[in-house]
Amino acid sequence: MKWNTFIPAMSRRALLVGTLALSAAHLPLQTLSAAELDVLTLGKAGDPDNIDPAVTGTNNSFTITYPAYERLVKYNGSASDVIGELAESWEASPDAMVWTFKIAKGHTFSDGTPVTAEAVKFSFERVVKVAKSQAKQFTQITKMELVDADTIRFTLENPSATFLSLLAGSGASIVNPAVMQHEVDGDMGQAYLADHTMGSGAYQVASWEKGQQIVLEANPHYAGKADLKKVVVRIIKDASARRLQLEKGDLDLVEDLPSDQLESLAGAEGVAIVDEPGFFVTYLYLNNKSAPLDNLKVRQAISYAMDYQGIIDGVLHGKAKQMRGAVPSGMWSHDETVKQYTYDPEKAKALLAEAGVSDAKLGYLYAKTDPNWEVTGLVLQQALAPLGITLEMQENDYPTMRDRIDKGNFDIAVGNWSPDLSDPSEFVKWWFDSKYHGLPGNRAFYSNPEVDQLIRDADVISDQAAREQAYKKVQAITAEEAPYVMLFQRNFQFAMRSNVEGYVYNPMLVQMYNFADMKKN
Amino acid sequence: MSFANMIRRRLLFLLLVVFGVSLVTFVISHMIPGNPAEMIAGDKAPRELVEKIYKDMGLDRPVLVQYFKYISNLLQGDLGTSIRTQRPVLNDILIFFPATLELAIVALSISIIFGVPLGVISALRKDKVVDHIGHTVSVTGISTPAFWLGLLLIYFFYGKLGILPASGRIDSSIAPPAHVTGLYLVDSLIAGDWPAFKSTVNHLILPALTLGFIHLGVVMRQIRSAMLEVLREDYIRTARASGLSPTRIVLDHALRNALIPSVTIIGLAFGDLLYGAVLTETIFAWPGMGNYVVLSITALDFPAIMGFTIVASTVYVLVNLMVDLLYAALDPQIRAIG
Numbered sequence: 001m002k003w004n005t006f007i008p009a010m011s012r013r014a015l016l017v018g019t020l021a022l023s024a025a026h027l028p029l030q031t032l033s034a035a036e037l038d039v040l041t042l043g044k045a046g047d048p049d050n051i052d053p054a055v056t057g058t059n060n061s062f063t064i065t066y067p068a069y070e071r072l073v074k075y076n077g078s079a080s081d082v083i084g085e086l087a088e089s090w091e092a093s094p095d096a097m098v099w100t101f102k103i104a105k106g107h108t109f110s111d112g113t114p115v116t117a118e119a120v121k122f123s124f125e126r127v128v129k130v131a132k133s134q135a136k137q138f139t140q141i142t143k144m145e146l147v148d149a150d151t152i153r154f155t156l157e158n159p160s161a162t163f164l165s166l167l168a169g170s171g172a173s174i175v176n177p178a179v180m181q182h183e184v185d186g187d188m189g190q191a192y193l194a195d196h197t198m199g200s201g202a203y204q205v206a207s208w209e210k211g212q213q214i215v216l217e218a219n220p221h222y223a224g225k226a227d228l229k230k231v232v233v234r235i236i237k238d239a240s241a242r243r244l245q246l247e248k249g250d251l252d253l254v255e256d257l258p259s260d261q262l263e264s265l266a267g268a269e270g271v272a273i274v275d276e277p278g279f280f281v282t283y284l285y286l287n288n289k290s291a292p293l294d295n296l297k298v299r300q301a302i303s304y305a306m307d308y309q310g311i312i313d314g315v316l317h318g319k320a321k322q323m324r325g326a327v328p329s330g331m332w333s334h335d336e337t338v339k340q341y342t343y344d345p346e347k348a349k350a351l352l353a354e355a356g357v358s359d360a361k362l363g364y365l366y367a368k369t370d371p372n373w374e375v376t377g378l379v380l381q382q383a384l385a386p387l388g389i390t391l392e393m394q395e396n397d398y399p400t401m402r403d404r405i406d407k408g409n410f411d412i413a414v415g416n417w418s419p420d421l422s423d424p425s426e427f428v429k430w431w432f433d434s435k436y437h438g439l440p441g442n443r444a445f446y447s448n449p450e451v452d453q454l455i456r457d458a459d460v461i462s463d464q465a466a467r468e469q470a471y472k473k474v475q476a477i478t479a480e481e482a483p484y485v486m487l488f489q490r491n492f493q494f495a496m497r498s499n500v501e502g503y504v505y506n507p508m509l510v511q512m513y514n515f516a517d518m519k520k521n
Numbered sequence: 522m523s524f525a526n527m528i529r530r531r532l533l534f535l536l537l538v539v540f541g542v543s544l545v546t547f548v549i550s551h552m553i554p555g556n557p558a559e560m561i562a563g564d565k566a567p568r569e570l571v572e573k574i575y576k577d578m579g580l581d582r583p584v585l586v587q588y589f590k591y592i593s594n595l596l597q598g599d600l601g602t603s604i605r606t607q608r609p610v611l612n613d614i615l616i617f618f619p620a621t622l623e624l625a626i627v628a629l630s631i632s633i634i635f636g637v638p639l640g641v642i643s644a645l646r647k648d649k650v651v652d653h654i655g656h657t658v659s660v661t662g663i664s665t666p667a668f669w670l671g672l673l674l675i676y677f678f679y680g681k682l683g684i685l686p687a688s689g690r691i692d693s694s695i696a697p698p699a700h701v702t703g704l705y706l707v708d709s710l711i712a713g714d715w716p717a718f719k720s721t722v723n724h725l726i727l728p729a730l731t732l733g734f735i736h737l738g739v740v741m742r743q744i745r746s747a748m749l750e751v752l753r754e755d756y757i758r759t760a761r762a763s764g765l766s767p768t769r770i771v772l773d774h775a776l777r778n779a780l781i782p783s784v785t786i787i788g789l790a791f792g793d794l795l796y797g798a799v800l801t802e803t804i805f806a807w808p809g810m811g812n813y814v815v816l817s818i819t820a821l822d823f824p825a826i827m828g829f830t831i832v833a834s835t836v837y838v839l840v841n842l843m844v845d846l847l848y849a850a851l852d853p854q855i856r857a858i859g
Contacts, residue, residue, distance in 0.1 A: 041693070046816075047808075050607040057563040131577070132607070133563035136570050194608045209697055210616045211808025212689050236688045236806040240672055244680055245687060369819070399555030399821035406559065420565070430565055441565055 037520045038229040040500065042513075043242040045256040047211050047235045052193035053173035054126055057133035059418075059511040062170045063233065064214060066512035069173030069199030070223075072101050072120065073164060075506045080331065080422040082168045086115055086200070096159040096462040103150045108221035109176040110197070110204045117152040122177040124154075126188050134171030137420070159460045161467060165421040168508070173199060202226040202516035211235055216515070227519040246271060246495055252520065253496040255511065259317035262493055270498050276505045277321060278492040279328045280418045281427075282372065284380075284485035285443040287411055293362075297355035299482040302412075303341040304348040305383040312488055315375050319493060323486035325475035326427045330507055332464070333424035333471040339479040341486070345386065352387055361390045365405070365413035367398040373414045376487070380412070406439035415443065422508045424471045429455050432478055446483035524849070528842070535838045542834040543595075546827055547588045555821045556580075557604045591827070600831075601824035605817060610828035613813065618832060619703025620690060621802070621809035624732065625794035627706075627725050631733030632740050633787065639737075640744025641776060647749060655741060662738025671731040671804035678727060685727055688806035692720045728805040732798055736790045743786045747779035754778075781851050788844035792837055 048061035053069055056062070074085040084090070088104035107115040121144045127134050128141075140163075143155040156163060166172060175198055182192035189198075197205045202224060203216035216231040234251065236242045243261050246254045247268060257265070265271050284302075292298045308322045321329060325338040352358065364380065366373040374395070381391040391412070396404065404410050419426035430441025433455045437445050451474050458470035478484075492510050496503070502518040558575035559566070579587055594601065600610035643655035679687040690705055691697050698708035698717045706725070709717035751757065752775055760770045799811035810829065817825035 049605050052607070055607050131570065131573055132561060133566070136562070136566050190607070191609070194606070207696075209690075209808070210613070211620070211812065212691075212806070213693055215693075232693050234689065234693060234806070235808070237803045237812065238672075238688075238806065241675060241687055241804060241806065244675065248680070248683075250687075397553075397555070397821065398819055399557065399560055400553060402559055403555045406556075417564070439559055439564075440567065 038227065039232060040228050040230070040515065040518065040520060041232045041234060041250065041252050043234050043236050043245060043251040043254040045235075045237055045239070045242070048214070050194045051197060051205070052130075052190055053170050053175065054130040054134050054188075055132040055190060055194070056170070062512050064197070064205065064216070065170045065173055065199075066201075066509070067203045067216065067231070067515045068197035068201045068205065069170075069175065070107060070115070070201050071169075071172045071174060072103075072167045074168055075422070075508055077504050078506045080506075080508065082164055082422075085168075086120070086174060090164075092163075092462070096161060096163070097156050098153060099156070099163060100147065100151065100153045103152070104223075105150070107200050107223045109178070109200045110219045110221055111176065111178060112221050113176065113178065115174060115200050117146045117148070117150055119177050120152050120174055121146060123173065123175045126175060127171055130188050130190060137166055137169070137171055159462065161459070161462045161464070162421050162423045162425060165423050168422075169420055170512075175199065203231055206230075222516070224516055226516040228515055231515050243495075246497065249497065251497075252500050253494065253513075255494045257493070257495055259319050259493070262319075262495060263317060265495050271495055272498040272500075273493065273495050274503070274505060275319065275491050275493045277330055277507065278418075278490055278510060279331060279507045280416060280492070280510065281323055281328055281489045282370075282376070282414065282416050282487045283323065284376075284487065285405070285410075285413045285415060286483060286485065287408060287413075287445060288447070288483050289408055289445040290411060292355070292357050292360055293411060295355050295357070296481060297351045298357055298360075300341075301348040301351035301355070301357075301387070302380075302384070302389075303482045303485050304344045304351065305380070305387060306341070306485055306487070307343045307379060307383055308341075308487065309343065311376060311379055314379075315372050316488070316490065319491040320488040321491075322488050325479055326431055326484075326486070327424040327471065327475060328427070328489045331419070331422070331424055333428075333468045333475075335472045335475055338472070338475045341482070345383070349387055352389075357388075359388050361392065362411040363392045363394045365394045365396065365401055365410040367396055367401045369398045370414075370416060376414055402439060405443050408438065408445050413443065418510070419508070424468075425455075425459060428471050428474050429459060431484065432474060444483035446478070446481070448477065448481065451477055524846070527845070527849075531838070531842045531845075535835065535842075538834055538838050539831055540592075543592070543827060543831055544588065546830045547591060547823075548584060550821070550823045550826055551584050551587070553821065557821055557823065560820060561604060561607075595831070600828040603817070603825045604822040605820040605825065610824045613825065614810075614828050614832055615703065617808060617810045617813045620807060621795055621798060621811065623690075623704045623706060624725065624728055624798065624802075624807060624809060625791060626704075627729040628732035628794055628798075629736065629787070629791055631729055632736040632790070635733075636737045636740030637744050637776075637783075640741040641748055641771065641779075643741065643745045644748030644752065644779075645771070652745075655745070659738035659741045662734050662736075662741075665735065667731055667735060667800045668804055670734060671728070671801055674727045674731060675804070686724050687727075690721060690724050690808065691717060692724075695720050728801050728807055731805075732794060732801050736794065739790060740783065740787060743783045744779060747782050748775060751775045751778045777851060781848060784844050784847045784851065788840050791840055795836060796833060 046060055048064055049058060050056045051061050051064045053065045070086050072085060072087040073082040076083045086103050086107050087101040090099060090101040092099050103115060103117055109115060124138055124141060124144060127138050140157045140160060141154050142157050145153045147153055179189035179193060179198050182189045184191050195208050202219055202222045204219050206215045206217040208214045212235055214233040218226050218229050239257055239261055242254045243257055243265065245251045262273055266273055286293045286299050286302060288294055312318060312320045312322065324340040325335050327334045364377040366377055377393050384391050405413055430436050432446055432451050433442060434447040434452050436442040454470045454474050458467045461467060499521045500518060501521060504514055558571050558578060561574050562571045575581060603610050603613055606613060639655050643652045646652050675687045678685040695717055698705060698712045698714050701708045701711050705721040709721055757770060757775055760774050798809060799815055802809045802811040814829050
């Protein structure tokens with residue numbers, strides 16, 4: 001049978017259809033580049049989940065809440081102390097239980113209504129009532145009184161040395177009470193604020209196409225000055241695509257590039273790399289309650305078996321620093337003299353021999369949440385094998401992993417931690433106080449009555465020198481007792497176009513940008 | 522059986538499927554160890570807060586009681602609130618599903634528009650150069666990883682030539698068309714918004730080519746082998762002998778019969794495109810269901826997982842129904858037997 005006569009006819013049809021389809025590719029392009037100087041475009045790896053400051057606890061969402069709302073106080077540039085933002089002055093009672101704030105004139109919400117003491121009171125009542133991740137920090141407020149229209153007085157349950165630092169966080173954002181007009185079924189406007197903003201900050205959300213982009217527009221009522229008219233946050237999950245768009249100038253600032261991509265971008269024309277030490281730490285929990293990890297010598301041996309520099313160089317391309325003590329370098333109470341474990345297989349072997357452990361099987365609990373966790377486990381597995389310890393890799397999904405940690409159902413687990421307050425108690429208190437066993441923070445199930453006492457005493461005094469002394473003592477004791485393996489504190493890194501000016505890094509404000517002070521040349 | 526009867530029976534079946542699938546998913550997702558209240562409360566949360574959230578979510582009640590509560594809400598169109606985003610699940614799905622649907626439809630169209638003629642030509646020119654070229658194309662299509670092809674296309678068309686955008690559904694400088702169907706191509710036409718339509722087309726080309734190319738190979742192989750079979754049939758020889766033109770024989774007689782088994786494959790491919798596009802969606806920052814579901818699963822976000830499962834099973838049953846209707850339309854025998 002011959003079909004040759006058919007082919008030309010058929011090919012012509014195929015050609016026609018193909019041409020029609022392809023002709024779409026030749027439609028003239030709209031301008032792809034957001035090259036306008038008063039628009040800053042930021043490339044993010046993931047969409048913020050929720051931007052209600054009373055609900056969200058993720059830095060990825062703080063990118064939006066931080067510039068959209070103002071708080072009573074804010075971090076002072078790159079320093080860890082705070083200065084007034086909405087508050088022009090404040091005073092604390094000598095026992096640090098009563099705090100009075102005077103609100104500066106001239107701050108206005110995006111609808112033009114002034115920020116008053118009443119709005120401040122409303123915002124804190126709302127956080128507690130909404131009872132989501134931010135609520136826990138504010139339940140310590142027992143009373144709020146309006147001294148006058150611009151003055152508010154807080155009374156706390158216990159003396160708190162960290163109250164001021166708490167007020168600089170995203171959860172302490174002051175929300176326009178008019179949000180109650182959007183209340184549905186008593187939700188205090190949660191459904192509305194999940195994807196809208198009602199603050200007095202420099203930029204408000206103008207539109208949000210989920211999974212694509214968020215457009216922030218300058219708030220005409222903002223009390224300060226803002227150069228950029230718009231900030232566009234684009235969601236681009238793939239790192240290579242983000243990088244390419246930065247190189248082409250379609251993005252001005254790009255988050256979450258892997259170290260190797262950043263390294264190869266370092267010399268690129270028109271691109272600047274921000275690479276700063278951060279408070280984001282990665283460490284291992286050793287279950288102090290289960291054998292053989294209840295044995296001090298075994299825990300110390302594991303601390304000596306870890307190749308710290310190997311992980312930092314191999315996994316993080318050197319963009320991290322080995323921890324020394326629980327409080328990261330850069331935060332007060334960090335102690336350069338406290339014991340730091342080094343990679344010393346001989347010592348590890350000797351300690352295990354002393355402990356009488358020659359053959360053990362341990363599990364390493366991790367999830368895919370952080371890609372570095374698996375590699376860290378593999379490095380540990382290799383290090384422990386010659387010592388006679390078999391490490392079994394136990395991958396779980398993140399919620400299950402958290403549940404197992406909470407129940408103490410693991411041998412060794414890995415985790416990340418970052419402070420919500422610029423205060424060493426964020427590490428020391430949660431990690432070592434036996435009151436917080438399990439998921440709340442003491443995930444090694446470590447108990448030491450002396451340490452408990454030191455921590456609890458330090459929590460209720462406001463004398464910073466005395467607190468520093470207590471925290472240093474806790475760090476010295478716990479370094480010796482090795483409930484955790486202190487791995488590294490990671491750098492905060494991102495890339496931006498070199499014509500972007502005015503960005504100020506603060507280790508407490510990871511993924512939060514001072515857009516109002518930034519501009520493009 | 523009449524068409525109407527068949528559709529009625531299938532829709533009843535759909536209800537049963539959705540009920541069954543939702544029950545199984547609900548029970549399994551509630552049996553996985555892990556406490557969503559802990560995920561909402563975050564680190565450094567006192568036990569009382571976790572317990573309060575747990576109670577507020579009704580998680581302290583028996584699973585079946587929770588399930589019936591869920592179903593009764595579902596019947597009122599309420600899919601619950603996502604644990605991860607704390608937004609209504611229905612809103613999230615209405616945003617992300619049309620994006621995936623639009624991409625899947627365009628990608629499938631590409632694989633059919635190119636796959637069917639190529640398959641037919643390969644069959645007609647069996648073992649000739651054209652057939653070998655076709656074979657190479659289909660094997661390449663089937664075996665090319667989406668992430669590789671996607672990045673390559675981005676690199677070339679966006680990075681080098683600068684003629685096509687690399688990510689998203691529409692330019693950031695253009696407002697998306699008013700929401701009617703959620704499909705930007707359709708909505709922009711309804712709104713008569715030409716710039717939005719153009720921008721949507723431009724944004725669709727690369728991801729749709731990436732996805733379409735992979736299924737093109739499958740469609741092409743299927744059509745080719747079905748055509749080869751059909752062309753050997755007696756009635757084709759009879760048709761030729763009675764002097765019908767080759768074009769009519771191929772299009773009216775051979776292709777029509779070859780399409781019947783292919784419809785199933787194409788239906789399956791469509792299901793696959795709807796829920797298997799995670800990688801492509803990731804590379805092109807396409808705001809579709811793929812990403813949403815992956816994030817929901819890793820966060821043990823029951824309401825979102827449930828919502829997705831229900832939409833997915835509904836669509837799957839509907840696609841199957843459409844395949845059967847197409848079958849009936851193509852094959853009078855099936856129509857007669859039902």
